[in-house]
Amino acid sequence: MNKITKPRLLIALLLLACALPVLAWAPLGHRMIGDLAERHLTPAAKAEVAKLLAGEREPTLAGVANWADELRNTDPDRFKRTSRWHYVKLSGPECAYEPAKECKDGNCVIAAIEAQLAILRDRSQPLDARRDALKFVVHLVGDVHQPFHASSHDDVGGNQYQISLRTKLKPEVYAQKNYVDGVMGTNLHAMWDYYILGETGMHPRAFADDLARRPWPPIATSDANPTQWAQESCRLIDAWGTYPDGHKLDASYGEAMRPLAERRVLQAADRLALVLNEALDPGFKPQAAP
Protein backbone atom coordinates (compact mmCIF):
# COMPACT_ATOMS: atom_id res chain seq x y z
CA MET A 1 0.00 0.00 0.00
CA ASN A 2 2.73 2.48 0.91
CA LYS A 3 4.26 2.15 -2.57
CA ILE A 4 1.12 3.65 -4.10
CA THR A 5 0.95 7.43 -4.07
CA LYS A 6 -2.27 9.02 -2.96
CA PRO A 7 -3.49 10.25 -6.38
CA ARG A 8 -2.77 6.87 -7.92
CA LEU A 9 -4.66 5.16 -5.13
CA LEU A 10 -7.60 7.51 -5.68
CA ILE A 11 -7.61 6.78 -9.39
CA ALA A 12 -7.44 3.04 -8.70
CA LEU A 13 -10.36 3.27 -6.29
CA LEU A 14 -12.32 5.33 -8.77
CA LEU A 15 -11.76 2.80 -11.53
CA LEU A 16 -12.73 0.04 -9.15
CA ALA A 17 -15.92 1.88 -8.23
CA CYS A 18 -16.80 2.29 -11.91
CA ALA A 19 -16.21 -1.39 -12.48
CA LEU A 20 -17.99 -2.67 -9.39
CA PRO A 21 -21.40 -3.59 -10.82
CA VAL A 22 -19.77 -6.27 -12.93
CA LEU A 23 -18.72 -9.14 -10.73
CA ALA A 24 -19.13 -12.35 -12.63
CA TRP A 25 -20.13 -13.96 -15.83
CA ALA A 26 -23.21 -11.83 -16.47
CA PRO A 27 -26.61 -13.52 -15.94
CA LEU A 28 -26.37 -15.08 -19.41
CA GLY A 29 -23.25 -17.12 -18.57
CA HIS A 30 -24.46 -18.10 -15.09
CA ARG A 31 -27.85 -19.21 -16.40
CA MET A 32 -26.22 -21.36 -19.06
CA ILE A 33 -23.94 -23.01 -16.50
CA GLY A 34 -26.89 -23.79 -14.21
CA ASP A 35 -28.99 -25.05 -17.10
CA LEU A 36 -26.25 -27.32 -18.50
CA ALA A 37 -25.33 -28.68 -15.05
CA GLU A 38 -28.93 -29.53 -14.23
CA ARG A 39 -29.04 -31.80 -17.28
CA HIS A 40 -26.32 -33.96 -15.68
CA LEU A 41 -27.71 -34.36 -12.17
CA THR A 42 -28.59 -37.86 -11.00
CA PRO A 43 -32.28 -38.42 -10.10
CA ALA A 44 -31.42 -38.38 -6.37
CA ALA A 45 -29.46 -35.13 -6.65
CA LYS A 46 -32.26 -33.61 -8.73
CA ALA A 47 -34.81 -34.52 -6.06
CA GLU A 48 -32.66 -32.92 -3.35
CA VAL A 49 -32.25 -29.75 -5.46
CA ALA A 50 -36.03 -29.63 -5.92
CA LYS A 51 -36.50 -29.94 -2.14
CA LEU A 52 -33.96 -27.20 -1.40
CA LEU A 53 -35.27 -24.78 -4.02
CA ALA A 54 -38.98 -25.30 -3.29
CA GLY A 55 -40.54 -21.85 -2.93
CA GLU A 56 -37.98 -20.08 -5.13
CA ARG A 57 -39.46 -17.91 -7.86
CA GLU A 58 -37.68 -20.05 -10.42
CA PRO A 59 -36.69 -23.31 -8.66
CA THR A 60 -33.93 -24.41 -11.03
CA LEU A 61 -30.14 -24.11 -11.00
CA ALA A 62 -30.41 -21.62 -13.88
CA GLY A 63 -33.02 -19.64 -11.94
CA VAL A 64 -30.82 -19.21 -8.84
CA ALA A 65 -27.46 -18.99 -10.61
CA ASN A 66 -27.21 -15.22 -10.35
CA TRP A 67 -28.59 -14.85 -6.82
CA ALA A 68 -25.16 -14.26 -5.25
CA ASP A 69 -24.64 -11.20 -7.49
CA GLU A 70 -28.22 -10.00 -6.97
CA LEU A 71 -27.52 -9.71 -3.22
CA ARG A 72 -25.85 -6.42 -4.13
CA ASN A 73 -29.38 -4.97 -4.44
CA THR A 74 -31.49 -7.36 -2.37
CA ASP A 75 -29.24 -7.60 0.73
CA PRO A 76 -26.35 -5.12 0.49
CA ASP A 77 -24.92 -6.03 3.92
CA ARG A 78 -24.71 -9.68 3.04
CA PHE A 79 -23.27 -8.79 -0.34
CA LYS A 80 -20.52 -6.81 1.37
CA ARG A 81 -19.69 -9.75 3.63
CA THR A 82 -19.51 -12.15 0.68
CA SER A 83 -18.16 -9.98 -2.15
CA ARG A 84 -14.67 -11.48 -1.87
CA TRP A 85 -16.07 -14.96 -2.42
CA HIS A 86 -16.40 -14.30 -6.16
CA TYR A 87 -12.70 -14.28 -7.09
CA VAL A 88 -9.15 -15.01 -5.99
CA LYS A 89 -5.81 -13.38 -6.74
CA LEU A 90 -3.10 -15.88 -7.67
CA SER A 91 0.63 -15.20 -7.87
CA GLY A 92 3.32 -15.24 -10.52
CA PRO A 93 3.61 -17.09 -13.82
CA GLU A 94 2.94 -20.41 -12.10
CA CYS A 95 -0.35 -19.03 -10.71
CA ALA A 96 0.47 -20.05 -7.16
CA TYR A 97 -2.28 -20.04 -4.56
CA GLU A 98 -1.19 -18.41 -1.29
CA PRO A 99 -4.18 -18.70 1.03
CA ALA A 100 -2.50 -16.93 3.99
CA LYS A 101 -2.10 -13.84 1.80
CA GLU A 102 -4.94 -14.02 -0.72
CA CYS A 103 -7.65 -15.92 1.10
CA LYS A 104 -7.66 -14.57 4.64
CA ASP A 105 -10.51 -15.94 6.78
CA GLY A 106 -11.68 -18.06 3.84
CA ASN A 107 -12.64 -14.97 1.85
CA CYS A 108 -11.90 -16.03 -1.72
CA VAL A 109 -13.67 -18.11 -4.32
CA ILE A 110 -11.66 -21.29 -3.67
CA ALA A 111 -12.34 -21.46 0.07
CA ALA A 112 -15.92 -20.23 -0.35
CA ILE A 113 -16.77 -23.06 -2.74
CA GLU A 114 -15.30 -25.60 -0.31
CA ALA A 115 -17.10 -24.08 2.70
CA GLN A 116 -20.47 -23.82 0.97
CA LEU A 117 -20.18 -27.37 -0.36
CA ALA A 118 -19.56 -28.59 3.19
CA ILE A 119 -22.78 -26.91 4.38
CA LEU A 120 -24.72 -28.26 1.41
CA ARG A 121 -23.49 -31.80 2.02
CA ASP A 122 -24.36 -31.73 5.74
CA ARG A 123 -27.95 -32.82 6.18
CA SER A 124 -27.93 -31.79 9.84
CA GLN A 125 -27.71 -28.13 8.74
CA PRO A 126 -30.95 -26.11 8.60
CA LEU A 127 -32.71 -26.20 5.24
CA ASP A 128 -32.28 -22.44 4.76
CA ALA A 129 -28.52 -22.66 5.21
CA ARG A 130 -28.29 -25.52 2.73
CA ARG A 131 -30.50 -23.65 0.23
CA ASP A 132 -28.25 -20.61 0.33
CA ALA A 133 -25.16 -22.85 0.14
CA LEU A 134 -26.54 -24.43 -3.03
CA LYS A 135 -27.14 -21.01 -4.56
CA PHE A 136 -23.61 -19.90 -3.69
CA VAL A 137 -22.06 -23.07 -5.11
CA VAL A 138 -23.95 -22.75 -8.40
CA HIS A 139 -22.75 -19.18 -8.80
CA LEU A 140 -19.19 -19.48 -7.53
CA VAL A 141 -18.28 -22.57 -9.57
CA GLY A 142 -19.27 -20.43 -12.55
CA ASP A 143 -17.18 -17.48 -11.39
CA VAL A 144 -13.98 -19.45 -10.78
CA HIS A 145 -14.08 -20.62 -14.40
CA GLN A 146 -14.17 -17.06 -15.73
CA PRO A 147 -10.43 -16.61 -16.30
CA PHE A 148 -10.34 -13.04 -14.98
CA HIS A 149 -11.79 -14.15 -11.63
CA ALA A 150 -8.53 -15.95 -10.81
CA SER A 151 -5.87 -13.78 -12.40
CA SER A 152 -2.25 -13.28 -11.34
CA HIS A 153 -2.01 -9.90 -13.09
CA ASP A 154 -1.91 -6.81 -10.87
CA ASP A 155 -4.94 -5.10 -12.37
CA VAL A 156 -7.85 -6.31 -10.21
CA GLY A 157 -8.83 -9.09 -12.58
CA GLY A 158 -8.66 -6.87 -15.66
CA ASN A 159 -10.91 -4.24 -14.05
CA GLN A 160 -8.10 -1.71 -14.36
CA TYR A 161 -7.42 -2.49 -18.03
CA GLN A 162 -9.65 0.09 -19.68
CA ILE A 163 -11.00 -0.53 -23.18
CA SER A 164 -13.21 1.20 -25.67
CA LEU A 165 -15.27 -1.42 -27.41
CA ARG A 166 -17.14 -0.97 -30.66
CA THR A 167 -20.17 -3.19 -30.13
CA LYS A 168 -23.77 -3.64 -31.19
CA LEU A 169 -24.61 -5.06 -27.76
CA LYS A 170 -26.26 -2.43 -25.60
CA PRO A 171 -24.74 -2.47 -22.11
CA GLU A 172 -26.67 -3.22 -18.95
CA VAL A 173 -28.75 -0.29 -17.68
CA TYR A 174 -26.26 0.96 -15.07
CA ALA A 175 -23.54 1.28 -17.74
CA GLN A 176 -25.51 2.87 -20.56
CA LYS A 177 -24.07 6.32 -19.85
CA ASN A 178 -20.73 4.95 -21.09
CA TYR A 179 -22.19 3.83 -24.44
CA VAL A 180 -21.86 6.52 -27.09
CA ASP A 181 -22.27 6.09 -30.87
CA GLY A 182 -21.83 2.34 -30.68
CA VAL A 183 -18.67 2.54 -28.59
CA MET A 184 -18.65 1.34 -24.98
CA GLY A 185 -16.15 2.57 -22.43
CA THR A 186 -15.49 -0.44 -20.23
CA ASN A 187 -12.71 -2.77 -19.11
CA LEU A 188 -11.28 -6.18 -19.89
CA HIS A 189 -13.01 -7.85 -16.95
CA ALA A 190 -16.41 -6.69 -18.13
CA MET A 191 -15.55 -7.77 -21.67
CA TRP A 192 -15.23 -11.31 -20.32
CA ASP A 193 -18.20 -11.17 -17.98
CA TYR A 194 -20.66 -9.76 -20.44
CA TYR A 195 -19.67 -8.97 -24.01
CA ILE A 196 -17.92 -12.10 -25.28
CA LEU A 197 -20.98 -14.31 -24.72
CA GLY A 198 -23.56 -11.50 -24.96
CA GLU A 199 -22.47 -10.32 -28.40
CA THR A 200 -23.86 -13.55 -29.86
CA GLY A 201 -27.33 -12.13 -29.11
CA MET A 202 -28.44 -15.62 -28.14
CA HIS A 203 -31.08 -16.53 -25.57
CA PRO A 204 -29.57 -18.46 -22.62
CA ARG A 205 -31.57 -21.63 -23.29
CA ALA A 206 -30.83 -21.67 -27.02
CA PHE A 207 -27.15 -20.93 -26.35
CA ALA A 208 -26.95 -23.76 -23.80
CA ASP A 209 -28.67 -26.15 -26.23
CA ASP A 210 -26.17 -25.15 -28.87
CA LEU A 211 -23.18 -25.76 -26.57
CA ALA A 212 -24.58 -29.10 -25.42
CA ARG A 213 -24.78 -30.30 -29.03
CA ARG A 214 -21.27 -29.37 -30.11
CA PRO A 215 -18.43 -31.85 -29.98
CA TRP A 216 -16.14 -30.81 -27.15
CA PRO A 217 -12.77 -32.07 -26.05
CA PRO A 218 -13.18 -34.61 -23.25
CA ILE A 219 -13.47 -33.05 -19.82
CA ALA A 220 -12.05 -34.89 -16.84
CA THR A 221 -14.87 -35.26 -14.36
CA SER A 222 -12.84 -36.62 -11.47
CA ASP A 223 -11.30 -33.27 -10.59
CA ALA A 224 -13.59 -31.75 -7.99
CA ASN A 225 -10.85 -29.33 -7.01
CA PRO A 226 -11.53 -25.57 -6.88
CA THR A 227 -7.83 -24.72 -6.51
CA GLN A 228 -7.14 -26.50 -9.79
CA TRP A 229 -10.06 -24.75 -11.51
CA ALA A 230 -8.74 -21.35 -10.39
CA GLN A 231 -5.20 -22.15 -11.53
CA GLU A 232 -6.48 -23.26 -14.93
CA SER A 233 -8.33 -19.96 -15.28
CA CYS A 234 -5.21 -18.05 -14.33
CA ARG A 235 -2.99 -19.91 -16.82
CA LEU A 236 -5.50 -19.52 -19.66
CA ILE A 237 -5.23 -15.73 -19.42
CA ASP A 238 -1.72 -15.78 -20.87
CA ALA A 239 -1.92 -19.06 -22.80
CA TRP A 240 -4.77 -17.65 -24.89
CA GLY A 241 -3.27 -14.19 -25.33
CA THR A 242 -6.30 -12.62 -23.72
CA TYR A 243 -4.58 -9.24 -23.28
CA PRO A 244 -5.22 -7.24 -26.44
CA ASP A 245 -2.46 -5.24 -28.16
CA GLY A 246 -4.13 -1.96 -27.41
CA HIS A 247 -7.19 -0.58 -25.70
CA LYS A 248 -9.50 -0.24 -28.71
CA LEU A 249 -11.49 -3.41 -29.43
CA ASP A 250 -14.22 -4.42 -31.82
CA ALA A 251 -16.25 -7.58 -32.39
CA SER A 252 -13.18 -9.48 -33.61
CA TYR A 253 -11.81 -9.76 -30.05
CA GLY A 254 -14.99 -11.43 -28.82
CA GLU A 255 -15.01 -13.76 -31.81
CA ALA A 256 -11.41 -14.80 -31.16
CA MET A 257 -12.01 -15.42 -27.46
CA ARG A 258 -15.50 -16.95 -27.62
CA PRO A 259 -14.31 -20.57 -28.01
CA LEU A 260 -12.42 -20.25 -24.74
CA ALA A 261 -15.33 -18.60 -22.94
CA GLU A 262 -17.69 -21.30 -24.20
CA ARG A 263 -15.33 -24.04 -23.15
CA ARG A 264 -15.09 -22.55 -19.65
CA VAL A 265 -18.90 -22.42 -19.44
CA LEU A 266 -19.07 -26.10 -20.34
CA GLN A 267 -16.33 -27.07 -17.91
CA ALA A 268 -18.01 -25.09 -15.15
CA ALA A 269 -21.30 -26.85 -15.84
CA ASP A 270 -19.69 -30.25 -15.95
CA ARG A 271 -17.87 -29.75 -12.65
CA LEU A 272 -20.88 -28.15 -11.01
CA ALA A 273 -22.90 -31.26 -11.83
CA LEU A 274 -20.07 -33.40 -10.44
CA VAL A 275 -19.83 -31.63 -7.07
CA LEU A 276 -23.61 -31.42 -6.69
CA ASN A 277 -24.02 -35.12 -7.43
CA GLU A 278 -21.29 -35.88 -4.89
CA ALA A 279 -22.84 -33.61 -2.27
CA LEU A 280 -26.48 -34.54 -2.74
CA ASP A 281 -26.61 -38.15 -3.94
CA PRO A 282 -25.19 -40.64 -1.37
CA GLY A 283 -25.09 -43.36 -4.05
CA PHE A 284 -23.17 -41.30 -6.61
CA LYS A 285 -19.90 -42.72 -7.95
CA PRO A 286 -17.95 -40.40 -10.27
CA GLN A 287 -16.52 -41.88 -13.42
CA ALA A 288 -12.79 -41.98 -13.90
CA ALA A 289 -11.21 -39.21 -15.93
CA PRO A 290 -11.08 -39.97 -19.67
Ligand SMILES: [Zn+2]
Ligand atom coordinates in the same frame (compact mmCIF):
# COMPACT_ATOMS: atom_id res chain seq x y z
ZN1 LIG B 1 -20.02 -13.46 -9.03
